[in-house]
């Protein structure tokens with residue numbers, strides 16, 4: 001468990017964008033009220049355009065709400081911070097740096113690398129890429145590159161880990177392996193993780209909670225606690241029941 005409790009709150013958060021072509025406004029998020037804490041792995045699902053990525057960008061501090069506020073332990077989020085680490089769908093690695101130097105990058109720019117070299121070693125070990133530490137990103141497979149991107153964020157020991165479809169670009173087998181790897185890493189510190197995914201099974205397999213959203217305006221339509229131990233059995237009756245419940249909320253239910 002993380003050393004201290006981390007409570008993230010979205011208080012009546014709305015985010016609108018003016019369209020350039022006409023006078024219309026896109027209501028990306030409409031009065032979202034949510035509370036999340038460390039120990040939770042939140043899966044965000046919903047159709048394209050329902051505001052999932054906008055929520056992550058607001059929590060990251062990369063964007064500001066139009067109205068309402070976001071707080072971490074009652075402190076308003078105003079700007080990005082290494083305490084809120086983001087991992088994108090496409091592994092955003094520096095192609096001119098080796099795997100080891102990509103992982104060490106943020107410690108180096110913060111002047112914290114000296115004395116922390118063993119952290120870099122540990123991260124390499126966690127993702128099983130010690131033998132590839134001198135390789136460049138262009139030499140890695142998609143799954144390997146995404147592992148590097150993941151631990152590159154984790155090295156800052158973020159209180160909140162933001163995952164924007166981190167596995168969306170991977171093939172099905174690599175994806176399932178990576179789901180287990182991310183869970184293993186998350187279980188070490190149980191920081192608050194918030195993951196956007198389009199894959200309902202992935203949302204249930206990984207999340208302690210699945211938040212289902214809908215679009216125009218972007219809003220929360222269901223907030224479902226997944227009360228199952230890890231590792232989860234994708235074919236269990238409970239799993240299938242969660243899947244049906246979520247599909248119904250997304251209007252893909254068979255019997256409506």
Ligand code: ADP
Pocket residue numbers: 017018026027028046047048049050051052053054055218
């Ligand atoms: P999702 O991640 O669920 O697909 P997004 O959060 O990316 O949804 O977007 C929600 C809505 O806000 C969409 O209609 C999108 O077009 C709009 N939107 C998001 N970011 C911007 C932006 N920077 N400028 C204008 N419109 C945006």
